[in-house]
Amino acid sequence: MNSNDFYQLKAELSVMDFTKSKPNYADLARKYGVDYRTVKKYHEGYKGKPRNRAKPSRLDPYKELIIEKLSIPRISRKGVYEFLIDQYGDSEIGSYSNFKAYCKKHKLKPSKGDASGGGDTRYETNPADMAQCDWKENMILTSRSGETFCSQYIPSGVEIL
Incomplete structure (x- = not known):
């Protein structure tokens, strides 16, 4: 049933209600090409399915x-x-x-970070220009040539094993 047929059916039902005559649902159903129960449903006040439902989100x-x-x-x-x-x-x-x-x-987006908030700013360099490493505390490293590096200050006179 298109919207034009729907309005015509509602108008006919309104006229029958106004004149207090009982509508013949079967006759109206044949005229508009729908089931008689559909005509009865619209006569009793059915307005159609809602366009959307107002269901709240779990969030x-x-x-x-x-x-x-x-x-x-x-x-x-x-x-x-x-x-x-x-x-x-x-x-x-x-x-x-x-x-x-x-x-x-809900148009909820993460805020844009600024450099003052901590963390590192990403920037690109040419290959082999820079290196990055994590430095551990209380760790002693020895190079291939035998040079010793440590991650904390060691007073002079203290021997590193």
Whole structure:
């Protein structure tokens, strides 16, 4: 039944209600090419399916916490999701794809990090210009040539074994 037929059926039913005559559902069903139960349903006040449903998300109670955590510099959506899973469990929060969809729907994005917030700024160099390593505390390193390096200050006169 297209929308034009629907309005014509509603108009006919309104006229019958106004004149207090009982509608013949079978006759109207044949006229509009639908089942008689459909005509009866519309006569009794059925308005059609709603366009969308107003179902709340399971993440709505955590919206303020999500906003707060996403405002931390250099935090990722995945990091906030893992935090929520650790705090409230998988059954309360749901899947990561659901979390991403919720963030997208509510326009929740991680804040852009700035250099003053700590961490390293990424920059590119030519090959062999720089090297990076992690330096451990209380560790003694010896080069191939026998030179000894250590990661803390050793007073003079103390022998390194």
